[in-house]
């Protein structure tokens with residue numbers, strides 16, 4: 001394969017070419033959201049400029065076009081995940097809504113008093129709170145796989161938690177506050193030995209690691225469009241067909257029905273029965289364009305390039321006086337979370353912003369993960385394939401120039 005050409009891909013992202021506070025923008029907030037290539041912006045505006053219609057194919061020409069574009073987006077998601085059928089793909093607002101759908105539909109139908117749901121200690125709140133709401137409603141219990149000092153899950157403790165009471169395992173593929181890549185294939189294999197289905201939160205892995213739901217044998221997998229260079233407000237749930245077919249709807253309305261009387265409603269099959277109301281049609285089109293773009297650049301090449309860049313950046317961080325990296329897993333993607341002795345996280349982020357460098361400071365919606373390392377907040381820099389060694393050098397130089405205390 002040709003070597004990864006970062007200067008070429010950078011040209012595709014208009015937002016990267018601007019000045020912030022008098023400096024060229026350096027975007028290191030990719031774990032929060034990613035910038036959009038021109039092709040995504042064009043596909044979205046073209047949709048509104050020319051095709052815009054609700055998705056009721058039979059009505060008229062524009063409706064047929066919109067429906068085809070929307071369903072074309074679904075097929076692109078299917079291909080991105082290597083799902084067996086595009087009917088296994090449900091469009092939702094994003095990862096958060098997808099997990100809430102599984103908790104409300106699958107969860108309420110299959111989980112009861114005394115049952116257990118297992119998550120890890122390093123989940124995003126989106127993979128904690130929906131399960132808490134479910135356990136409160138059903139009398140089930142949430143169990144937590146702990147992580148070690150590197151931020152790697154302690155696999156033996158996971159094995160010890162699995163039992164006949166376990167009804168679902170829901171784990172992140174890449175931890176958003178630490179960057180740990182969890183061994184999801186091993187987690188799935190062991191869970192299946194107990195007959196337990198697994199949900200994979202791929203919000204942070206989808207921009208960095210090739211995904212294959214069939215190779216993983218994932219039961220559910222969820223991700224957000226805005227983290228894979230697509231629009232906000234759109235994301236997807238993959239579910240195995242037999243699971244989706246057995247699951248009840250969770251929201252009612254138009255688009256999801258076969259027949260309605262005041263006495264009884266007959267629902268459509270999956271995925272429509274989970275897509276009540278007018279969906280984000282332009283979002284689905286934009287997401288499809290983003291996945292086309294990613295396929296064109298090639299995730300295997302992206303993964304190799306980013307791995308090298310992350311090693312380079314982490315080696316540089318180790319040279320910054322008083323800096324403590326939080327999350328030193330042997331397998332990591334994108335994320336560098338840290339605190340600097342004698343400096344408020346907020347002040348570090350502001351200092352970087354004054355140099356045109358965007359990072360996040362805060363709890364990253366993963367409070368239990370940070371508390372495991374004795375901190376409430378951290379500074380988080382996160383890489384994407386459009387970042388360069390130059391970006392990292394400027395970032396490190398700015399950290400070295402933090403005002404002395």
Ligand code: PMP
Nearest residue numbers: 094095096124126176203204224
């Ligand atoms: N899970 C993980 C691991 C995440 O990083 C995020 C976003 N930060 C989410 C879930 C929630 O995604 P969204 O806000 O797009 O629904």
